[in-house]
Amino acid sequence: MALPKVKIDTTEARLNALSLPAAAGWTQTARQDALSRVTEMGLPIKRDEYWRYTDPTALTSVEPVAASVYASENGDVFGSTECLHVVFVDGVFDAEASDELTLDGVTIERLADSQSADIHWAKDLFGALETAGQNPVQRPLATLNTAFATDGLIIRASGKAAKPIHVSYLQTKTDSDAILRHLVQVDAGAEVTLLESGPAAARFNIVTEVSVADTASFHHVRAQGRDHERRAATAIFARLGTESAFKSFTMTANGVMTRNEVVIELTGDDSIAHVAGVCIGAGRDFHHDDTVFITHDAERCESRQVFKKVLRDNATGVFQGKILVKEGAQKTDGYQISQGLLLDDDSNFLAKPELEIYADDVACSHGSTCGAIDETAIYYLRSRGVPKAEATDLLTLAFLAEALDEIDDETIAETLRDRLAIWLERPQG
Amino acid sequence: MLEIKNLHVKLEEEEKQILKGVNLTVEAGKVHAIMGPNGSGKSTLSYVLSGRDGYEVTDGEASLDGEDLLDLEPEERAAAGLFLAFQYPVEIPGVGNMTFLRTAVNAQRKSRGEEELSAADFLKVVRERAKTLKIDADMLKRPVNVGFSGGEKKRNEILQMAMLEPKMCILDETDSGLDVDAMKLVSEGVNALRSEGRSFLVITHYQRLLDHIKPDVVHIMANGRIVKTGGPELALEVENNGYADILAEVE
Numbered sequence: 001m002a003l004p005k006v007k008i009d010t011t012e013a014r015l016n017a018l019s020l021p022a023a024a025g026w027t028q029t030a031r032q033d034a035l036s037r038v039t040e041m042g043l044p045i046k047r048d049e050y051w052r053y054t055d056p057t058a059l060t061s062v063e064p065v066a067a068s069v070y071a072s073e074n075g076d077v078f079g080s081t082e083c084l085h086v087v088f089v090d091g092v093f094d095a096e097a098s099d100e101l102t103l104d105g106v107t108i109e110r111l112a113d114s115q116s117a118d119i120h121w122a123k124d125l126f127g128a129l130e131t132a133g134q135n136p137v138q139r140p141l142a143t144l145n146t147a148f149a150t151d152g153l154i155i156r157a158s159g160k161a162a163k164p165i166h167v168s169y170l171q172t173k174t175d176s177d178a179i180l181r182h183l184v185q186v187d188a189g190a191e192v193t194l195l196e197s198g199p200a201a202a203r204f205n206i207v208t209e210v211s212v213a214d215t216a217s218f219h220h221v222r223a224q225g226r227d228h229e230r231r232a233a234t235a236i237f238a239r240l241g242t243e244s245a246f247k248s249f250t251m252t253a254n255g256v257m258t259r260n261e262v263v264i265e266l267t268g269d270d271s272i273a274h275v276a277g278v279c280i281g282a283g284r285d286f287h288h289d290d291t292v293f294i295t296h297d298a299e300r301c302e303s304r305q306v307f308k309k310v311l312r313d314n315a316t317g318v319f320q321g322k323i324l325v326k327e328g329a330q331k332t333d334g335y336q337i338s339q340g341l342l343l344d345d346d347s348n349f350l351a352k353p354e355l356e357i358y359a360d361d362v363a364c365s366h367g368s369t370c371g372a373i374d375e376t377a378i379y380y381l382r383s384r385g386v387p388k389a390e391a392t393d394l395l396t397l398a399f400l401a402e403a404l405d406e407i408d409d410e411t412i413a414e415t416l417r418d419r420l421a422i423w424l425e426r427p428q429g
Numbered sequence: 430m431l432e433i434k435n436l437h438v439k440l441e442e443e444e445k446q447i448l449k450g451v452n453l454t455v456e457a458g459k460v461h462a463i464m465g466p467n468g469s470g471k472s473t474l475s476y477v478l479s480g481r482d483g484y485e486v487t488d489g490e491a492s493l494d495g496e497d498l499l500d501l502e503p504e505e506r507a508a509a510g511l512f513l514a515f516q517y518p519v520e521i522p523g524v525g526n527m528t529f530l531r532t533a534v535n536a537q538r539k540s541r542g543e544e545e546l547s548a549a550d551f552l553k554v555v556r557e558r559a560k561t562l563k564i565d566a567d568m569l570k571r572p573v574n575v576g577f578s579g580g581e582k583k584r585n586e587i588l589q590m591a592m593l594e595p596k597m598c599i600l601d602e603t604d605s606g607l608d609v610d611a612m613k614l615v616s617e618g619v620n621a622l623r624s625e626g627r628s629f630l631v632i633t634h635y636q637r638l639l640d641h642i643k644p645d646v647v648h649i650m651a652n653g654r655i656v657k658t659g660g661p662e663l664a665l666e667v668e669n670n671g672y673a674d675i676l677a678e679v680e
């Protein structure tokens with residue numbers, strides 16, 4: 001089927017402004033393949049089924065829309081968490097600010113550095129999960145990332161990582177346009193945690209491919225916060241082996257536009273995948289979109305999606321979540337909940353929960369709610385002397401609590417709760 | 430302490446007059462009871478005094494130690510020393526009972542310019558006061574009133590009262606849904622708080638509670654007004670003869 005003209009034009013203009021790395025080494029083939037795939041499918045436009053609630057224009061334009069630089073007075077969310085800290089500034093690796101890339105149980109290298117070689121173990125991973133994740137729903141921004149990613153981390157955990165890896169993305173330029181790619185291989189029995197924080201750039205396109213081998217586990221916690229004007233399209237593609245675990249949590253405040261996609265394939269029996277997120281947003285420009293697609297292709301796997309959004313002052317929240325249970329994926333346990341809390345009459349929560357099941361012995365449930373704050377509870381709190389704003393914050397945190405409970409590591413969960421409380425106190429600050 | 434004059438209240442959304450000229454003065458250190466048939470406006474009076482939305486004061490006034498209550502926000506009324514033990518305590522999923530109590534105590538301290546209590550100090554006081562009300566650690570941890578039995582909810586109200594140490598306590602049918610033992614616990618909790626500087630307005634349907642919390646003055650409310658005022662013997666009269674005689678008498 002011929003692509004609409006606007007799609008062809010958008011794609012051509014954007015791709016012409018980018019160039020493949022001169023010496024791409026082992027990534028060369030995948031990048032060239034990605035370039036032809038993205039040319040063929042075209043970049044997203046508003047008319048596309050999966051972009052109906054989120055206008056991709058600013059994510060596909062030739063130049064990024066300028067975003068002022070936000071200096072947090074609270075420091076990095078994970079700044080004082082015991083981690084291996086890695087820093088990218090406007091999408092460029094900052095060796096000075098980063099720890100040395102050595103960690104017990106893990107090897108870490110930079111994608112840009114690795115390309116001097118023609119052979120690399122990650123060759124089977126780079127672009128492979130992204131390509132597999134294009135079916136049945138196209139994700140052209142991720143394909144664009146495969147072709148043009150400038151840098152990122154290649155992480156291979158062969159044992160239990162001594163501490164989490166924290167990637168901090170700083171923004172210093174109002175017009176930075178970053179495309180980063182991480183590749184994560186967690187070998188059988190190994191464990192690693194990836195933390196991410198910071199605005200990164202005026203416009204940020206980031207893709208992470210994660211292969212979790214049998215009995216391995218991968219944890220991911222991300223804070224996208226307070227960076228008022230940045231636009232981000234993120235995608236995680238994960239493939240899970242037998243008895244493995246994948247858990248990802250994202251907390252977002254502000255940001256003009258965020259599209260977080262997570263695509264997971266449960267390919268080994270008895271594996272579990274949890275994806276959760278909270279967002280708080282205010283203002284007409286605030287637009288936050290979680291798009292999740294979980295495929296059960298093995299027996300006795302468990303998946304959970306828990307998403308909560310607090311919106312006010314004309315903000316928009318979107319959730320598109322799907323559980324696909326393939327034939328033979330018996331005893332699947334799938335759960336999905338998405339909830340919007342609207343603090344006024346002007347905000348929007350748009351949810352599209354989907355279940356598609358081809359196995360007969362499964363337990364899947366999904367729910368989506370959208371409502372206002374409980375006025376009776378507010379009155380009750382006020383009658384005890386709690387001022388209205390504080391009462392609202394308390395109930396807002398209570399609303400978000402269920403999603404935050406999805407984080408396994410209590411120290412990290414507490415770090416996020418504390419930061420969330422600060423964000424709530426002065427949401428515009 | 431509490432002074433209510435000619436209070437007229439209608440529903441905000443409807444042309445329905447509920448309070449039709451309530452006059453009531455509660456002196457410091459006294460216990461007043463309000464009895465009356467269902468629907469006579471007792472809860473409405475307590476809600477209006479505490480500042481709930483949905484009601485419109487069309488005439489009259491209400492003050493606490495000379496301070497006009499009706500102009501204040503609900504939290505300001507609480508800070509001024511007013512407390513309402515709800516007839517139907519509100520459930521708040523996701524907020525732990527302890528967090529709720531601490532937030533309330535500290536908010537009030539803050540509004541009075543006092544330092545917030547440290548977590549340790551607070552814990553000590555809560556545990557002590559909870560114990561006398563037979564509120565266990567589990568009830569303190571659980572979300573506010575969620576899954577509490579009727580009696581647990583009412584005891585939880587009294588715990589809040591004990592922690593906030595208000596000077597004007599309004600108890601709206603705190604006895605409803607209580608068995609004999611729970612009634613005793615709650616009454617003891619209330620009696621322990623009785624002091625010279627603290628007044629109580631005990632709203633109840635039955636005389637039972639007044640056996641435990643001895644009132645100084647008893648009012649009968651009917652159809653949005655206080656129709657009769659007397660001593661404790663008035664409550665006994667209601668108990669023995671019901672409201673019909675009294676109402677017929679004042680018609």
Ligand SMILES: Nc1ncnc2c1ncn2[C@@H]1O[C@H](COP(=O)(O)OP(=O)(O)O)[C@@H](O)[C@H]1O
Binds near residue numbers: 447467470474
């Ligand atoms: N929010 C409301 N909406 C409609 N009717 C109300 C409302 N609040 C009170 N009323 C009515 O006002 C009258 C008094 O109610 P209430 O104060 O609850 O009485 P009591 O506590 O003495 O039983 C009743 O007829 C009740 O139905």
Ligand SMILES: [Mg+2]
Binds near residue numbers: 471472473516601602
């Ligand atoms: Mg009542």
